[in-house]
Amino acid sequence: MIKKLPATLLAIALALPVYAESVSKIASAGGDITEILFEFGVGEKVVAVDSTSIFPETVNDLPSIGYVRELSAEGVLATGADILIGSYDMGPPAVMDNLKAAGLDVVFAPNGQGASRFADKVNIVASVLDMPGRGEELIAAYEAELLTIKTRAAALERSPRVLLVLSVRDGSPIAAGQDTTGNDIIDIAGGQNVATFDGWKPMNSEAIITAAPDIIVMSTLHVERLGGADVIMAREDIAATPAGQNQSYVILSPQLMLQFGPRSPEAMNDLISAFETVSQG
Amino acid sequence: MRADGRVILSYCLLSLLLLLAAFLALTVGPAKLSFSDLWRSATGAGSQVTDTILFNIRAPRMVLGAIVGASLAISGACLQGLLRNPLADPGLIGITAGASLAVVFVIVLGDMVLVGVPAFLMQAILPMAAFLGGLAVTLVVLLAASLGGSFSAGRLILVGVAITAIASAMIGIMVYMSTDQQLRELTFWTMGSLAKSNWNTVLIACAAMTLASLALLSFRRELDILQLGERAAFHSGVNVRRVKIQICALVAVAVGAGVSVAGPIGFVGLVAPHMTRLIVRASHWVVLPISALLGANIVLLADLFVRNAIPPAEIPIGIATATLGGPFFLWLLLRKSRL
Numbered sequence: 001m002i003k004k005l006p007a008t009l010l011a012i013a014l015a016l017p018v019y020a021e022s023v024s025k026i027a028s029a030g031g032d033i034t035e036i037l038f039e040f041g042v043g044e045k046v047v048a049v050d051s052t053s054i055f056p057e058t059v060n061d062l063p064s065i066g067y068v069r070e071l072s073a074e075g076v077l078a079t080g081a082d083i084l085i086g087s088y089d090m091g092p093p094a095v096m097d098n099l100k101a102a103g104l105d106v107v108f109a110p111n112g113q114g115a116s117r118f119a120d121k122v123n124i125v126a127s128v129l130d131m132p133g134r135g136e137e138l139i140a141a142y143e144a145e146l147l148t149i150k151t152r153a154a155a156l157e158r159s160p161r162v163l164l165v166l167s168v169r170d171g172s173p174i175a176a177g178q179d180t181t182g183n184d185i186i187d188i189a190g191g192q193n194v195a196t197f198d199g200w201k202p203m204n205s206e207a208i209i210t211a212a213p214d215i216i217v218m219s220t221l222h223v224e225r226l227g228g229a230d231v232i233m234a235r236e237d238i239a240a241t242p243a244g245q246n247q248s249y250v251i252l253s254p255q256l257m258l259q260f261g262p263r264s265p266e267a268m269n270d271l272i273s274a275f276e277t278v279s280q281g
Numbered sequence: 282m283r284a285d286g287r288v289i290l291s292y293c294l295l296s297l298l299l300l301l302a303a304f305l306a307l308t309v310g311p312a313k314l315s316f317s318d319l320w321r322s323a324t325g326a327g328s329q330v331t332d333t334i335l336f337n338i339r340a341p342r343m344v345l346g347a348i349v350g351a352s353l354a355i356s357g358a359c360l361q362g363l364l365r366n367p368l369a370d371p372g373l374i375g376i377t378a379g380a381s382l383a384v385v386f387v388i389v390l391g392d393m394v395l396v397g398v399p400a401f402l403m404q405a406i407l408p409m410a411a412f413l414g415g416l417a418v419t420l421v422v423l424l425a426a427s428l429g430g431s432f433s434a435g436r437l438i439l440v441g442v443a444i445t446a447i448a449s450a451m452i453g454i455m456v457y458m459s460t461d462q463q464l465r466e467l468t469f470w471t472m473g474s475l476a477k478s479n480w481n482t483v484l485i486a487c488a489a490m491t492l493a494s495l496a497l498l499s500f501r502r503e504l505d506i507l508q509l510g511e512r513a514a515f516h517s518g519v520n521v522r523r524v525k526i527q528i529c530a531l532v533a534v535a536v537g538a539g540v541s542v543a544g545p546i547g548f549v550g551l552v553a554p555h556m557t558r559l560i561v562r563a564s565h566w567v568v569l570p571i572s573a574l575l576g577a578n579i580v581l582l583a584d585l586f587v588r589n590a591i592p593p594a595e596i597p598i599g600i601a602t603a604t605l606g607g608p609f610f611l612w613l614l615l616r617k618s619r620l
Contacts, residue, residue: 052461067457067464167466169407172476172595174465197594202469205338205476206312207593209330221462225391236337236479240330254462 023129027079029068030087032261033109034059036125037085039262040134048079050086055255055263073098083107085128087121087259117184117260118142138262145265146188152272153190157279162191162271163203163213163243166257168222168232172202182217182257185264189271191215205237214278216243217271219254250274288561288571295574299347302581306343307335309585311592341483346475346584347577349543350553352490352535354576357550358557358569359497362504363528364434370551371536373441374529375418378448380540383414384470385455388463408482408541415537418448423529432522433511437529472597473544475584486542493535494573500528504565548602549576552610559613579606 027048028034034053037046043056048063050071065075068086073095076084084104088111090096100106107128109121119139126135164176164186176182177197186193194211195203216238223229229249238244256267308319312334321327322335353371360369371377387410426432426440459467477483503524507514511521536550553576557568580598583605587596 051458067459067461070457167462169466170477170479170482171474174469177594195593197591200465201594202474202476202597203593204311204588204595206310206334206588207595209334209338210312211593219462236333240333258461 023083025079025081025083027065027076027081027084028053028086029065029071029084029090030109030259031055031255032121032259033085033087033125035261035263036121036138039138040125040129040131042129042131047081048076052255052259071095073102077102077104083128085109085125087111117181118262118264121260142262142265145269149188149265149268149272152276153188156190156272156275159190159192160214160275160278161194161212161242162186162215162217162275163194163208163211163241164217164257165222165232166200166219166254168218168235169226172204173208174200175203176257177201181260184260185256185268185271186217189268189275191271191275208237209240211241213241213243214246215248215250215274216241217250217252217257219257220251221254223251246278248274248278288563288567291561291571292574295571295578298578299574299581302578302585303343303347305585306346306581307339310334310339310588337480341477341480342475342584343581344487345477345483345543346580348487348490349475349539349546350549350576350578350580351573352494352539352576353546353550353580354553354557354572355494355497355569356532356536357552357576358554358565358572359500359504359528360532360550361554362507362565362568363525364438365508365510366434366438367555368551369438371532372445372545372547372550373438374532375422375441375444375448376415376533376536377540377545378445378452379418380411380415380537381471381545382418382448382452382455383410385452385459385467386410386414388466388470389455389459405482408486411541412537415540416533418444419529419533419537423526427522427526432525434525437525469597470544471599473546473599473602474595474597475543475580476595477542482542486538489538490535493531493538497528497531497535498569500524501565501569504528504569543598545599546580546602547599548606548610549579552606553579555610556613 024045025047026037026042026045028037028046029050031052031054034046034049035055037043038056043058046059046062048065049059050065050068052068053059063079065071065079069089069091071090076099082105084099085107087109090108096106107124109124111117119142122135122138126132164182165173166176166182167174175195176193177195177199178193179198180200183193194213216233218229218232223232226232229251232238233244233247233249243249250270252267252270256263308316314331314334318327318331319335322331356371357369360371360373361367384407387407391406422441422444425444426437456464456467503519506517506519515521554568554572557572557575561567561571579602583598583601586605587598587601590596
C-alpha cells in the first residue's frame with residue numbers, strides 16, 4: 001500500500017489514466033462489460049467476474065465476486081485484481097468507496113442511451129486498457145452492423161407493434177417499457193414498443209390485448225421453463241392479439257434484453273427478420 | 282347471535298358494496314369496453330376480444346380476488362381469536378414464509394433442478410410449491426410448538442417468529458444467488474398479483490380456500506369460549522389443543538391456497554378483522570362472516586385500483602393494500618380511541 005502511494009499520487013496529480021501499463025488483473029462486474037473485455041482480447045487478464053457475467057462460457061470457471069449491485073469489498077480485494085471495471089449500476093456505493101480507499105481503481109462504464117449504449121462502454125474499456133485502436137475497430141464494426149440493421153429497418157413496409165416479455169409464468173408478464181435496453185433494441189430494429197410505461201413492469205392482460213402487438217419477443221429461459229413458445233402464445237391475453245393469431249414471436253436470450261453488448265446486433269438482426277415477415281403479412 | 286341493527290346494517294351495506302365492487306371488477310379495466318359491448322358479450326353475442334376480456338381475464342380475477350380477500354380475513358380473525366393476540370395474522374404461523382421460501386427455491390434453482398419435467402407440470406409447479414411450502418412450514422411450527430408439553434398461544438407465536446426468521450434467512454441466501462431476471466421475478470411475486478390467465482388454477486385454488494374458510498366458520502363457538510382464556514375454555518369442555526391444531530391447519534390451507542396463486546397479499550388478514558371489530562363489537566358469530574365480506578371488498582377495490590391506476594402497467598396488489606389500507610386503519614384506530 002505505502003509503496004504504491006507515491007505512484008498513485010503522481011497519477012492523480014497528472015490526472016491521466018494510470019491503468020495502462022499496470023493493468024494485469026481485472027475484476028469485471030456486469031455481463032456486458034465482461035463480454036467487451038473478451039472482445040478486446042484481454043480475457044486472460046480477467047481474474048474474477050460477477051454473477052451477471054455468463055458469456056463467454058469460460059467465465060463460469062472464474063471466481064465470482066457476487067451480484068453486480070451487491071459486491072463485497074473484501075471479496076473483490078481477495079481476487080488480487082488491480083482494477084474493477086463494472087456497469088453503471090455497480091454497487092453498493094459504500095463498498096465502492098471502500099475499494100477506492102483500499103487503492104483499487106474502480107471504473108464505472110456509462111449506461112448510455114439508445115444505440116450509443118455500446119460505444120460508450122467500449123470507449124471506457126479502451127481507455128482503461130489503453131487500447132484505443134482496438135476500441136475504434138470494435139465500434140466501427142458495430143456501427144457497420146448497426147447501419148445494415150437501420151437500412152433494413154427503414155425498408156420495413158410498416159413498423160410492427162412489439163411486446164418484449166422478460167419473464168412470464170401464469171400472471172401478468174413483466175414487459176420492457178420505455179427507457180430499457182429491451183425498448184432500444186426494438187426501436188433500432190424498426191419496431192414500436194407497445195409498453196408505454198417506464199422500466200420493467202408487469203403489464204396488465206387487458207392492456208396487452210388493447211395494445212394489439214403484432215409480435216411477441218420472449219426470453220429463452222421462460223420458453224424452456226414453460227415447455228415451449230406455444231404455451232406463452234396460447235395465453236388468453238396473447239392469443240387474442242394479432243401476434244397470437246399469426247403465431248408471430250421471436251426468442252432471445254434474457255441477457256440480450258437487459259444489456260447492450262457485442263452480441264446485441266445479432267439480437268437486433270433476429271428481431272428485424274421477424275419484423276420483415278410480420279410487416280409483409 | 283342477537284341480531285342487533287348495526288350488525289344487520291353492516292351485512293346489508295357490505296353485501297351491496299361487494300356487488301358493486303364485483304360489478305366494477307367486470308366493467309372497468311384498462312381495455313375501454315362500452316356497456317353495450319359488455320352486454321352483448323354477457324348475452325352471448327359479443328366479439329371474441331370482448332369475450333376473452335370479460336370471461337377469461339376479468340371474471341377469473343374477480344372471483345379470485347373476492348375469495349382470496351374473504352379467506353385471508355377469516356383466517357386472520359380466527360388466528361387473532363385463537364391466539365388472543367391482536368397482532369396475529371396468517372404470516373405468524375409460517376404460511377407466508379414457507380410459501381415464499383418454496384417459490385424462491387423454484388425461481389432460483391428451478392431452471393437447474395427441474396430439468397425434464399413435463400410442460401404441463403412446469404406451469405403448475407410454482408403454485409404447488411407455494412401451497413406445499415406454506416403447509417410444510419406451518420406443520421413444522423405446530424410440531425415445534427407442541428414439543429415439550431405446553432402448547433400455549435404464547436409458545437406458538439414465538440416458535441412461529443423463530444421459524445419465520447429461519448425461513449427468511451434461507452430466502453436471503455436464495456435471493457443472493459439469484460440472477461437479475463430471477464430477482465425481478467421474485468420481487469414482483471412477493472408483492473402479490475391477482476392476474477391469472479387460467480380458470481383451472483383459479484378454480485382449484487378457490488375450491489380449497491372456500492372449503493377451508495367454511496370449515497373455519499364452524500369454530501365460532503370455540504373461538505368465543507377461548508376468549509375467556511385457555512383454562513376456562515378447557516373447563517367448558519373445549520379441547521383446546523385439538524382446536525388449535527385444527528384451526529391452524531385450516532388457516533394454512535385457506536391462506537396457502539390463496540398465496541399459491543396470488544402471492545402474499547399483506548395487510549388484509551391483519552386489518553379486516555380489526556376493522557370489523559371496530560364496526561361491530563360482537564362475538565365470532567358475527568366477526569367472522571363480516572370480516573370475510575370486508576376482506577373480499579378490500580381486495581376487489583384494491584385490485585380495481587392497481588389495474589386502472591397506471592395502465593398499461595399494473596401495480597402489484599400488495600403495494601395497494603398496504604399503502605391505501607395502512608393509513609386508513611391508523612385513522613380508524615385514532616378516531617376510535619378519541620371516543
